Amino acid sequence: MTEFPIALYRSSSSGSTVLTVTGFGRQRIGTRIVNRRLPMHAVVLVEAGKGTLQTAKAGVQEINGPSLFWLPAGTLHSYGPTEGESWEERWALFEGTLTADLIRQRLISPTEPVVRLQNLREMQHLFGALHSDFVAGDPLSLASAAATLHRIVVQAARQANAGSDDAADVKIELVIETLQRRAFEPTDMQSVAREFGMSPATLRRRFHGAIGLSPKAFQLRLRIDRAKQLLTTTDLSIEVISNAVGIDDAFYFSRLFQDREHCSPSGFRRQYRRT
Numbered sequence: 001m002t003e004f005p006i007a008l009y010r011s012s013s014s015g016s017t018v019l020t021v022t023g024f025g026r027q028r029i030g031t032r033i034v035n036r037r038l039p040m041h042a043v044v045l046v047e048a049g050k051g052t053l054q055t056a057k058a059g060v061q062e063i064n065g066p067s068l069f070w071l072p073a074g075t076l077h078s079y080g081p082t083e084g085e086s087w088e089e090r091w092a093l094f095e096g097t098l099t100a101d102l103i104r105q106r107l108i109s110p111t112e113p114v115v116r117l118q119n120l121r122e123m124q125h126l127f128g129a130l131h132s133d134f135v136a137g138d139p140l141s142l143a144s145a146a147a148t149l150h151r152i153v154v155q156a157a158r159q160a161n162a163g164s165d166d167a168a169d170v171k172i173e174l175v176i177e178t179l180q181r182r183a184f185e186p187t188d189m190q191s192v193a194r195e196f197g198m199s200p201a202t203l204r205r206r207f208h209g210a211i212g213l214s215p216k217a218f219q220l221r222l223r224i225d226r227a228k229q230l231l232t233t234t235d236l237s238i239e240v241i242s243n244a245v246g247i248d249d250a251f252y253f254s255r256l257f258q259d260r261e262h263c264s265p266s267g268f269r270r271q272y273r274r275t
Contacts, residue, residue: 008134009093010142021145023093024134032080040095041108042071043152044079045127047120049087053079057110066120068156070113072103090127094149107157115160121176122211123159126152128225171196172206179215183222184246189215223247224260231269238265 005027022040032051048065055061055077063069063079065087071077073095081087102108117123126148133145175196179187192215193203207215223245230241242253257265 006131010134010137017096019094019096019098019146019150021092021094021130021134021142021149024091024131026088026090026131028086028088029080030086032078034078035076036078037074037076038071038093039073040093041073041099042091042093043149043156044069044071045090045123046087047089047124049081049085051079051081051085051087053077053114055110055113058113061114063114064116066117066123068115068117068123068152070108070110070115072099072108072110075110090131092127092130092149092152094146096146098150102153107153112160115156117156118159119155119173119210121173121180122155123152125211126155171198172210175203175207175215176210176218179219180222183219184226184244186246187219220256220260224257227253227257227265228261228268228272231265232272241265 005025007023007025007027009023011022045068046063046065049063050065051063053061053063053069055071055075057075061069069079099108103110130145130148130152133141133148136142175192178192178195189203190200193200196203198206204214207213207218211218213221227241227245230236230244234241236244238254239250242248242250245253247253247256254265257263257268261268263271
C-alpha cells in the first residue's frame with residue numbers, strides 16, 4: 001500500500017513531439033472522480049479493486065483489478081472504486097503526434113478503454129521504470145520514459161488479445177506471486193518447481209516467457225529494488241540491509257548491487273538520498 005500520494009508533472013512541450021510523458025502519479029482513492037476532462041491523454045493502472053469507468057463513447061465499463069484504462073485527451077469521464085471501497089492506482093499523462101496513430105490502430109481504444117490484465121507484474125515493472133525515468137528528468141531519461149509508455153501501450157494491447165483461460169499462464173502467475181511473497185527468504189528453485197508440478201527447466205522457460213526474466217533474476221531484482229528503497233529512506237548499515245533482503249554476506253550483496261546498478265550501495269545512497 002502507498003503511504004502517501006505521488007504526483008509529478010512536467011511542462012508540456014512547446015513544439016510538436018512524437019510522444020512525451022507529462023505527468024506521473026500513484027495514489028489510493030476511495031471516492032469517484034466525476035465529470036472531469038483532461039487536456040492530455042492518460043492511462044490509469046488499477047492493481048486491485050472493483051469499480052466502474054464511464055465515458056460518452058464507452059458507456060459504463062466495469063473495472064476489476066488488475067486492469068488499466070485509457071482516457072484520450074478531452075474525454076469527459078467519471079471513474080472510481082465501488083462505494084465503500086478503495087483502490088490503489090498508478091497513472092501517467094502523455095501527449096504527442098504518435099497518439100493519433102495509436103488510436104487509429106486501436107492500440108488505444110476510446111470505445112473499449114478498459115484492459116483486463118493477465119500479467120500484472122510486467123505492467124508494474126513498466127510503470128516503475130517510467131516513474132524512475134520521469135523523476136530523473138534529464139533529456140535521456142525523459143526519452144526513455146516515452147519509450148516505456150509506448151511499451152505499456154503495446155503490452156496492454158497484447159494482454160487485451162490474450163486468452164484468459166490458459167492453465168499454464170495461470171500457474172506461472174501463481175509462481176510469480178509465490179516468489180514475490182518469498183523474495184527475501186532462502187528459496188530453492190527446484191523445490192518451487194516441484195511445488196507447482198514442473199521440472200526446473202520448464203519453470204525457467206515459462207517464467208522467462210511470462211516476464212522476460214529467470215526466477216533467480218526476478219528474485220534478485222526484487223531484492224535489489226528493496227535494498228534501494230532502504231538505502232534512500234533509512235540509515236541502516238549495508239550489512240543490515242543485506243540481511244533484510246535475504247543475502248547473508250554483505251560483500252556478496254555489494255558485488256551483486258554493483259553489477260546490477262553500476263555503483264556501490266553506499267554510492268547509490270549518496271547519489272539518491274534526499275535528506
